[in-house]
Amino acid sequence: MLLVCSSSGNLRAVTLAARLSALCPGAWEGAGHGPSSSSPVSLPTAARPFSAAPGRSDGGGGGGRDRSFRQELEEEVRVARAQKAASDYRRRKDAAGPAPAGPPAQGGGTSGGASSGSGESLIRAKAQEELEDLSGWEPVTYGESGMEAIVERRIRESIAQGQLDGLKGRGQPLEALGPRHDHQFYKVDPLMAALGRSMGAQAIKPRSIELRDELSSAVKAFEDALAREARKRLQALAAASRTGAASPEAVASKLAEELASADLKGAAYAFEEASRVRSQYNGAVLVDKETYGASWPLEQVRRAEYAAECLRVARDVVAEAMAAEAGKGG
Structure with a gap:
């Protein structure tokens, strides 16, 4: 050009x-x-x-x-x-290959056409498998209860597939909680300790957490006062040989009866103080659940009975004495 x-x-x-x-x-x-x-x-x-x-x-x-x-x-x-x-x-x-158009022609097929047809069949089969895998898919909302929805769906699928049929204890009643279950509330809880530290660092401490600490201190003061009196009375029973060959449970029951009927001003005052703080704590838990949502980790505690608390402390004191006696004998 x-x-x-x-x-x-x-x-x-x-x-x-x-x-x-x-x-x-x-x-x-x-x-x-x-x-x-x-x-x-x-x-x-x-x-x-x-x-x-x-x-x-x-x-x-x-x-x-x-x-x-x-x-x-x-x-x-x-x-x-x-x-x-x-x-x-x-x-x-050309890369997609020819589309299927009815039965193949007589005597005119080539190896290239056969290979492309088989490749297309494999692709269609794979797509069908993927569609079948997604046939049971359900949309999940990842909101406040999104994780709960996923767990519930997994549980329903496991029940439908029979994966929970062979579990140990299926169809049997749940074991009753131990006598010290509610008492575990007053022990150290790592979750609540971390929650208290986090909110304390932000200068935020809900009323229920404050009252929980006060309630733990009040209950401990009552237990210490009652345990001191129980040890004195247990030593008096042992010195008078009134325990004899009785079982530890019988000794604890007799000791609890004496504690409940005795006029123990210090222990009685500590019990009333713990009951007052417990009532305030239960009310604060309800308020904080309304403020911070139903997922607030603290729960209300049951009202304590003086006689039941005396029996629990008496059992602890008897078990402590038996462990000390066994240590001396060993």
Whole structure:
């Protein structure tokens, strides 16, 4: 191709056209030259090699020829893009393989067609398996109860599949809680200790947590006062040989009866103080559950009975004495 340019603007335009024809073979030669009847596609301002000054004619550099050539260049770019899109479409269509169209022709199949058909069958089978795996899918909302919804769904699926049928103790009543179950409330709880530290660092301590600490201190004071009196009375019973060969439970019951009937002003006052704090604590738990939500970890505690507390402390004192006696004998 012979390129003759009359100005530096035409030289840049023709050079750009030559580069486009090299990148898109056939696009330049296959398209007609001259002004296009359709509206040209506007190129970005940075990509326009030249622009005719408004109101300029062919004189002084060929402004009219520049405008005609710009239309031709835009036409070439549009054709090149269309050819590339068609080529990409044919490439994707060839890679996907032929679509199934009824029974195969008699005696005309090739090994390539058979392999592509088998590959398509494998793809369809895999897609069907994935759809079957997702057939039981249920949407899950990850909100306040999202995790509970997931757990409940997993439990229902396990029950439906029979995975919980062989569990030990199935169909039998739950074991009763031990006599010291409620007493464990007053022991050290790592969760509550961490919660208290976290809220304390933020200068936030709900009323139920404050009263829980007070209740633990009040209960401990009552237990210490009652245990001191129980040890004295147990030593008196042992010195009088009134325990004899009685079982530890019988000794604890007799000791608890004496503690409950005795006029122990210090222990009685400590018990009343613990009962008062316990009542305040139970009310504060209800308020904090309303404030911080139903998932607030603290729960109410049962009202204590003086006779039951005397029996529990008496059992602890008897067990302590028996352990000390066994240690001396060993």
